[in-house]
Amino acid sequence: MTQTPKKAIDIFDLQELARSKKNVISMGLGDPDLDTPAHIVAAAKAAIEEGRTGPAPTRGLPELREAISRKLARDNGIIADPETEVLVTTGGQEALFLLVQALTEPGDEVLVPDPRYTSYDAAINLAGGRIVLVPTDEEHDFDLDPDEVEKRITPKTKVLLLISPNNPTAGIVSPENTRRLAEIAIEHDLIVISDEIYEKFLYDGAQQISIASLPGMRERTITLNGVSKAYAMTGWRIGYLAGPPEFIDAVAALKEMVNMHAPTVSQWAAVAALDGPQDCVEEMRQTYAERRRLLMDALDEMGFTFGTPHGALYIWANTASTGIEATRLSYLFLDEADVLIFPGTGFGEKWGNYMRMTLLQPKEVLEQAISRMKDVLARHRGTAG
Amino acid sequence: MTTRGGGASRADTPMGRALAGRAVALLQARGRTATAAAGALDLTQPELAVLPQPVVQAAKDALDRGETHYTTRPGVVELRQTIAERSTADGFSATVASTVVTNGGSEGLYVVLQGLLGPGDTVLVVEPVAPNVIDMLTFIGATLKRISPSAEERFVPRPETIVDSGAAVLLLASPSPITGVAIPPEALEQIVAAAVEHGVTVVLDRSSAAAAYDPAVARFPNPELGAQIVTIGSFSDAYGLTGWRVGYFTAPAERMGKLGGLKQAMSICTTAVSQYAALAALQEADEWLAERRAEFARRRDLAVSRLEAAGLPVVPPDVFPALLIDVRGLAASDVELAERLAADGVVVQPGSIFGQATAGFLRINLGIPADDLEAGIDRIARLRNGVEG
Ligand SMILES: Cc1ncc(COP(=O)(O)O)c(C=O)c1O
Numbered sequence: 001m002t003q004t005p006k007k008a009i010d011i012f013d014l015q016e017l018a019r020s021k022k023n024v025i026s027m028g029l030g031d032p033d034l035d036t037p038a039h040i041v042a043a044a045k046a047a048i049e050e051g052r053t054g055p056a057p058t059r060g061l062p063e064l065r066e067a068i069s070r071k072l073a074r075d076n077g078i079i080a081d082p083e084t085e086v087l088v089t090t091g092g093q094e095a096l097f098l099l100v101q102a103l104t105e106p107g108d109e110v111l112v113p114d115p116r117y118t119s120y121d122a123a124i125n126l127a128g129g130r131i132v133l134v135p136t137d138e139e140h141d142f143d144l145d146p147d148e149v150e151k152r153i154t155p156k157t158k159v160l161l162l163i164s165p166n167n168p169t170a171g172i173v174s175p176e177n178t179r180r181l182a183e184i185a186i187e188h189d190l191i192v193i194s195d196e197i198y199e200k201f202l203y204d205g206a207q208q209i210s211i212a213s214l215p216g217m218r219e220r221t222i223t224l225n226g227v228s229k230a231y232a233m234t235g236w237r238i239g240y241l242a243g244p245p246e247f248i249d250a251v252a253a254l255k256e257m258v259n260m261h262a263p264t265v266s267q268w269a270a271v272a273a274l275d276g277p278q279d280c281v282e283e284m285r286q287t288y289a290e291r292r293r294l295l296m297d298a299l300d301e302m303g304f305t306f307g308t309p310h311g312a313l314y315i316w317a318n319t320a321s322t323g324i325e326a327t328r329l330s331y332l333f334l335d336e337a338d339v340l341i342f343p344g345t346g347f348g349e350k351w352g353n354y355m356r357m358t359l360l361q362p363k364e365v366l367e368q369a370i371s372r373m374k375d376v377l378a379r380h381r382g383t384a385g
Numbered sequence: 386m387t388t389r390g391g392g393a394s395r396a397d398t399p400m401g402r403a404l405a406g407r408a409v410a411l412l413q414a415r416g417r418t419a420t421a422a423a424g425a426l427d428l429t430q431p432e433l434a435v436l437p438q439p440v441v442q443a444a445k446d447a448l449d450r451g452e453t454h455y456t457t458r459p460g461v462v463e464l465r466q467t468i469a470e471r472s473t474a475d476g477f478s479a480t481v482a483s484t485v486v487t488n489g490g491s492e493g494l495y496v497v498l499q500g501l502l503g504p505g506d507t508v509l510v511v512e513p514v515a516p517n518v519i520d521m522l523t524f525i526g527a528t529l530k531r532i533s534p535s536a537e538e539r540f541v542p543r544p545e546t547i548v549d550s551g552a553a554v555l556l557l558a559s560p561s562p563i564t565g566v567a568i569p570p571e572a573l574e575q576i577v578a579a580a581v582e583h584g585v586t587v588v589l590d591r592s593s594a595a596a597a598y599d600p601a602v603a604r605f606p607n608p609e610l611g612a613q614i615v616t617i618g619s620f621s622d623a624y625g626l627t628g629w630r631v632g633y634f635t636a637p638a639e640r641m642g643k644l645g646g647l648k649q650a651m652s653i654c655t656t657a658v659s660q661y662a663a664l665a666a667l668q669e670a671d672e673w674l675a676e677r678r679a680e681f682a683r684r685r686d687l688a689v690s691r692l693e694a695a696g697l698p699v700v701p702p703d704v705f706p707a708l709l710i711d712v713r714g715l716a717a718s719d720v721e722l723a724e725r726l727a728a729d730g731v732v733v734q735p736g737s738i739f740g741q742a743t744a745g746f747l748r749i750n751l752g753i754p755a756d757d758l759e760a761g762i763d764r765i766a767r768l769r770n771g772v773e774g
Contacts, residue, residue: 235657
């Protein structure tokens with residue numbers, strides 16, 4: 001039987017191990033397995049053939065900023081002037097990195113719901129900010145409780161981060177809580193970062209609202225989004241920010257400093273994504289919804305629990321009932337069953353009983369992964385705790 | 386409603402109050418770049434290169450294959466392998482593991498500087514240096530010490546300047562995209578040796594290496610020492626891939642954990658299609674590049690002979706597309722001359738924007754359309770008559 005590794009295994013180690021193996025089923029990275037829709041790829045190829053590949057303005061191609069502005073009005077009820085209130089970035093990742101740098105002074109407190117997408121940690125730590133975690137829990141489907149937020153506000157609190165639907169929890173911030181959080185932000189003069197990168201993937205009729213669309217919020221909200229997840233375009237690296245002009249000016253200066261502009265061909269692809277037919281998004285959503293159902297049922301059978309995954313591309317599964325710590329279970333799944341799943345500790349220190357499973361494999365492959373995981377559990381349950 | 390055009394001051398809005406001081410400072414510093422008036426003869430912005438056919442094809446093929454996902458974080462392995470081989474062949478030993486592909490050379494430079502320097506650390510910066518790079522260092526909070534070698538020394542810094550500098554990092558470019566001049570390999574070796582001896586990490590911007598008229602100028606004679614240098618590369622100028630945003634850095638193994646992590650935090654990975662375009666550029670565009678070099682050499686020769694005939698010396702460049710014109714003999718500063726030209730509808734860069742070392746020079750880009758280049762040079766040549774005596 002396999003030896004338990006000495007030091008705590010992290011996501012990086014697991015990925016290394018996965019690379020050294022053949023036939024690994026990855027339920028690790030948040031990278032949609034589906035192809036970028038054909039009309040979007042075609043638009044990119046047309047741009048390449050027509051030589052529309054040269055440098056673009058720092059804020060992004062005017063055509064793309066206009067498409068973003070239309071999208072925000074259409075989908076989110078957000079009014080953003082394409083000239084002054086929109087910035088195109090090299091992925092949502094760069095957007096979050098730069099906006100945190102633009103906002104955070106050493107000592108500033110940023111309220112971050114926990115568990116979390118830890119790229120925000122990296123950006124906040126680099127800027128010298130202080131991360132103040134706000135707990136969310138399974139019992140409440142990982143919705144963000146405004147009381148828990150308000151309790152943690154101090155004179156140093158500057159920013160409230162909302163990620164809805166959430167990575168890793170798949171929870172959403174309910175419209176009711178969003179409204180209360182808006183009131184709190186106004187009362188305490190907070191800036192809100194609203195990361196809506198998973199907005200297109202909501203299930204079983206779940207609904208959310210964009211906080212920037214609420215009265216009094218436009219002037220204090222930065223909305224972050226991108227085409228990576230919605231259109232299966234992770235490799236193109238296009239994200240964007242919408243916010244007040246004085247903020248966009250500052251992030252644009254940072255953007256110019258770090259890398260001039262987002263890649264031009266990718267920007268043309270993003271124009272096609274946002275302006276083109278949207279049925280592809282609904283088709284993808286339905287595909288993910290089926291996989292989600294499959295995985296939820298399997299997890300029930302395996303005795304894992306979870307908050308209702310209202311959105312995103314994940315299930316945040318509680319492994320406590322197996323008696324095996326999740327980091328070890330991740331290792332066992334990969335080592336014995338060639339299934340790569342990230343343990344909860346990759347999303348916050350105290351989440352040792354959780355794993356983030358992605359919905360990003362075809363149904364047949366997920367079925368295979370499920371059966372392999374069941375075998376591992378049958379072998380170890382109760383014995384390896 | 387937000388007031389535009391300077392109505393409400395920043396301090397009046399929630400977002401204005403929230404901005405970090407260093408972001409506001411950067412914004413103010415950024416106000417300085419003037420844009421060319423419509424219809425002006427702009428001698429600073431190159432025309433778009435017609436890309437090598439294999440690059441175009443490789444990009445389209447990559448899309449057809451579905452290379453539309455995140456690549457491995459440090460970049461496509463085959464591209465890193467090819468970059469590492471080229472780097473090693475040039476005397477800067479690198480491996481796949483020590484090479485990271487970035488969204489443009491500037492992202493690579495930012496990641497490296499942000500990873501190697503913290504607030505208060507001293508960085509020795511060899512002029513000329515782009516304002517953008519000064520912005521990065523200021524934003525990071527590093528303490529800048531500038532070295533300004535003269536044009537007479539062909540911008541080669543002296544090794545003594547590094548000794549006792551107390552610097553954490555020495556930042557220099559060779560060949561320089563600003564002057565077009567390469568530090569001779571042996572001189573560079575001495576500088577690097579002095580830095581390494583004094584515990585100073587060398588960051589060498591090699592983004593113009595592939596644009597050398599003679600590739601030998603961009604080589605390094607000491608592979609052991611070369612392996613200790615952090616290098617920055619780019620596909621922009623040489624291969625005309627500026628809009629694709631692809632570059633890279635190489636760094637010694639012990640630096641990779643931190644620098645790789647920072648790159649991931651910053652942008653996860655580099656655009657997949659751009660990486661495949663860059664790979665084709667390295668593997669299949671040698672002939673195209675040779676022709677491009679020859680074309681730039683023709684333009685350089687034409688520009689140099691016309692300017693010299695008009696009594697304006699130039700700094701002979703080792704790489705395209707930059708050309709520095711020496712106007713120190715004229716009775717006006719480079720800034721005044723650039724302003725005068727701008728008023729006359731001709732846009733050039735005054736060397737002073739890159740520091741003291743290039744004050745008294747005007748910088749043009751030989752990659753502008755050929756007709757514009759000739760017309761522009763004639764207008765610059767007329768400066769002599771206008772301002773002399
Ligand atoms: C919450 C969240 N925000 C932003 C991103 C960045 O994605 P990208 O840079 O591909 O747009 C991710 C990626 O996983 C994410 O999960």
